[in-house]
Amino acid sequence: MRATVIIILLLLVVVGGVLAWRAQTQAPATQAAAPAETLYLAIPQGLFVPFNAVMREFKSTHPNLEFITTVDTPEAMVQNVQENDEKPDIFISPGGHEIEILREQGFIDPDTMVAFGSYDLAILVPADNPGNVHRIEDLLNPEVKVIAFSKPDINAASFAARQSLQNLGLWEPLQSKIQVAGCCMDSFRWILDGRAEANVQFLGCPLDPNTAEMANQSQVAIAFTFPADSFFVPRNVAGILNTTQKRALAEEFLAFLTSREILQLMANTSMRNDRNLPLTPGPWGPEQEVGPVASEAAGS
Numbered sequence: 001m002r003a004t005v006i007i008i009l010l011l012l013v014v015v016g017g018v019l020a021w022r023a024q025t026q027a028p029a030t031q032a033a034a035p036a037e038t039l040y041l042a043i044p045q046g047l048f049v050p051f052n053a054v055m056r057e058f059k060s061t062h063p064n065l066e067f068i069t070t071v072d073t074p075e076a077m078v079q080n081v082q083e084n085d086e087k088p089d090i091f092i093s094p095g096g097h098e099i100e101i102l103r104e105q106g107f108i109d110p111d112t113m114v115a116f117g118s119y120d121l122a123i124l125v126p127a128d129n130p131g132n133v134h135r136i137e138d139l140l141n142p143e144v145k146v147i148a149f150s151k152p153d154i155n156a157a158s159f160a161a162r163q164s165l166q167n168l169g170l171w172e173p174l175q176s177k178i179q180v181a182g183c184c185m186d187s188f189r190w191i192l193d194g195r196a197e198a199n200v201q202f203l204g205c206p207l208d209p210n211t212a213e214m215a216n217q218s219q220v221a222i223a224f225t226f227p228a229d230s231f232f233v234p235r236n237v238a239g240i241l242n243t244t245q246k247r248a249l250a251e252e253f254l255a256f257l258t259s260r261e262i263l264q265l266m267a268n269t270s271m272r273n274d275r276n277l278p279l280t281p282g283p284w285g286p287e288q289e290v291g292p293v294a295s296e297a298a299g300s
Helices: 002-030 045-059 074-083 097-104 136-140 156-167 184-192 212-219 247-257 260-267 294-299
Strands: 037-044 065-072 090-095 114-116 121-126 147-149 178-180 198-202 220-225 235-240
Touching: 037 045, 037 074, 037 247, 045 065, 045 090, 045 247, 045 260, 065 074, 074 090, 074 097, 090 097, 090 156, 090 247, 097 156, 097 235, 121 156, 121 184, 147 156, 147 184, 156 184, 156 198, 184 198, 235 247, 247 260
Parallel strands: 037 065, 037 090, 147 178, 147 198
Antiparallel strands: 090 235, 114 235, 121 198, 121 220
């Protein structure tokens, strides 16, 4: 009996060993594909459509790559980098000032910052235009009680508007009317619900056909665009976070993103280039944000 038990146990050990060997030798043929590599992008809402096209193109040559994206307002994107432990590999700023703030705080490698596209700056008003605003000087009209800004120290559009108004000598006279209303979408809603007679936005935002706010287009109008020579040239700017663990891949994606072919793809897919700049990447840093001096802007 004991001999029988021993024989059975030996057979089980042998069979188990054979099965283990077979599983080990067959594993490579039956395992799932290796986990996909990831690249984390912070993308502003107004650029998601063109960036979605870019990501599709990049994935065609990187089939195992998965993009992780945060798509939000510029202000929320900056806050996400400042406060969250998990940071994007690449940050895209819609206007340039947001990424400049992060560069100053040590989050962005300045050598990687690259600019593309361009924006003009506009004042939006309710469709019935209760402030009777048609020119920049009309912001002084007594009917204009509130001009809704987002945070000028963070948001590129409001930063550019402040620079323009300062250069034109209108910033101080308008101080009692200017109200900071949270993020850019919050400030836009102020002219929808009657809390403001004017709102600062980049031209086409948030009235772009590909944004969720298109339904509100009949409720607002573009009153005027700011004099182009009264503020810096806002551009989309991308840069790599100093905290990235994917430096080589991030550099490869930025090179792909700023190739002429892909910049043309984005220009054909709703990316604005209001200044008709060449579809080539440009530098970015404090010098690009200086803009004209007050005397030049006032005399132009």
